[in-house]
Amino acid sequence: MKSASSWTRIGLVLAAGTICLAFTARTSAQVQTTTTETHGKASKDVQVERGEVVLVEGNDLFVKMEDGSIRHFPNIPDSARITVEGKSLGIHDLKAGMKLERTITITTTPKTVTTVQTVTGKVFHVTPPNSVILTLDDGTNQSFKIPKGQKFNINGKETDAFGLKKGMKISATRIVEEPMTVAEHQQQVTGKMPPPPPAPPADVPVLIVMAIPVRAPASEMPAAAPAELPKTGSELPLIGLLGLACLSASLGLKLVRRA
Secondary structure (H helix, E strand, O other): OOOHHHHOEEEEEEEOOEOOOEEOOOOOOOOEEEEEEEEOOOEEEEEEEEEEEEEEEOOEEEEEEOOOOEEEEOOOOOOOOEEEOOEEEOHHHOOOOOEEEEEEEEEEEEEEEEEEEEEEEEEEEEEOOOEEEEEEOOOOEEEEEOOOOOOEEEOOEEEOHHHOOOOOEEEEEEEEEEEEEEEEEEEEEEEEOOOOOOOOOOOOOOOOOOOOOOOOOHHHOOOOOOOOOOOOOOOHHHHHHHHHHHHHHHHHHHHHHHO
16 A cells, blocks of 8 residues: 555746755744645445344343344443434433444545645855755745756756756745545444333133132131021911810800700
């Protein structure tokens, strides 16, 4: 893989005419720096993970993934929310058997940061082909490195560092383009309640419990009420006896009268 430095393009332009130089690490008030950013087209990568809650222990969550592996999610903050059937739940609301689905969206945006540094001055001293010292507008001198093989265009003629002379007024510009990538992560977790337990099959007998009264011991049983005797007598003999008494009294009265 190419390093980040291999993606950096440095252009140096100097003009008296215009020529190219490389800045040293020293800085000066005469050096003006501007930075711009250019964004490219963003791309999105969506990843979906599914699993079933196995155990919730404190703020630790254990989930069985679709491939059968058990994943441990430690120290889930209380502020983390999961949408389950329209309700917002926290880590302590999750139950074993819940189905979870996590959608991760990664948005990647390429960006190029361009830095332009510009300096002007007069050639004070040249050490060809390696460096040149410029006298800046504030009167200070600053040294610049000259890239290997650099050619200069002075008054319509091409020359190298050996063609620079003291007193030439030049301006130097360094352009650095550094590409980078900005990645933004977003995730959403949704879930479903566990299904209700299935009803027993029709061919499975259902156990019915019946309460059977228990007979008390004989010593604790209440005494039975005496049985009522059947009515066997009749009023007819009494009526006959009264009729016989009346008949006897009538006969006695007749005998008394005759006497």
